Amino acid sequence: MPTGVPMGDARERLFDAADRILLRDGPSALTSRAVTDEAGVAKGVLHKHFADFDGFLAAFVLDRADRLDERAAALLRAAGSGTVAGNLAEALTAVFGSVAVAVVALVTFRDELRARLRETWPAGVPVLTEIAVMIRDYLAAERELGRLAPGADPEGLAPMLVGTAHLLFGDRTGAPPTEAAVRSAVDGVIGAVLV
Template identity: 40%
Template sequence: MPRGVATPEPRQQLFAAVERVIVGDGPSRLTSRAVTREAGVATGLLFTHFTNFDDFLVGYAVDRSFQIAGAVAGLPARAGAATVAENLGEVGQALPLSMLLAMARLLAYRPGTTASVEAVLGPGTAGLQPLEQATARYLAAEQRLGRVPAGTDPDALALAVAGVLQHVVLSYGTSPAAATRIRRAMAALTEGFPAVTR
């Protein structure tokens, strides 16, 4: 990029670029040069906004973890509407698969990033943890309405939902098959649940 030309929302531009690098090439290919080349900006721009490359990756993980938490925050309020399988399936569709894939790969490749995110956002906030927690609250709410069987463990089922999402994005990436697999898995996990709505 020519000198003196302002970069609109440079942090988000860099975050989108690191996501594309992780999804396209894998986290082992992450370098500041790879990210800035993907973003189409000078390498120095990254270090204008972040102390070092580790700080940048933590910034990315914090931003995306916050987005995931925001995207699933309304799930418990959906209790009683549609079906449980439909609501859980929509959670997977509400989150960009590319973001889920990038986060899953990054946190697995650099496990210390989880603690760094939690140092900023609090315990249980990194990656898919907010989704798991929101799902558990949602399932507990549905259980109180009689739409999830009384013997069901909402926490364990929420863990299974998060596990399905992580496995699917790691196995199928952003292909159309991923969304189909998620919907089928949610239907299987909730098979036999009452379909009544209030």
């Protein structure tokens, strides 16, 4: 196996390999050997760049949380266009149809990982927290534009939407929810505050 992989390339190869394993086999299959085999690198590559496997997993989870920034910016740009429910349903489907649900399962699955993440992520579960912030900011923008009632509470609605979407997408082995099911769930949460 090659060991002369540059750090940036190694990180991405290892993170992408972790994505594939999580999506295909779930968090219990995520081991250092599985990741390096999937990435096509020697096991020492992972340990050369990360202090230990939990260090790798913490960096992986935080990287995936950071990747939500682009999705959050796109959702915020959508404020005032389309429909509020349509924009939310599309955004929730995009983030929960990705590796996000599997990352949440991974964080829940590994006590050591949660402890490591607490060093840099003081509250909530990375990825879910970022999604909630993304939804909250979007709802606040829509309220400012007058598309949500003045009394709408983005701070309270966002976690309700995230929790609802997580329940819809939580079964990684079954068929994903239909577009109509996601839209219906979103309508159920925000319907009373739409203007």
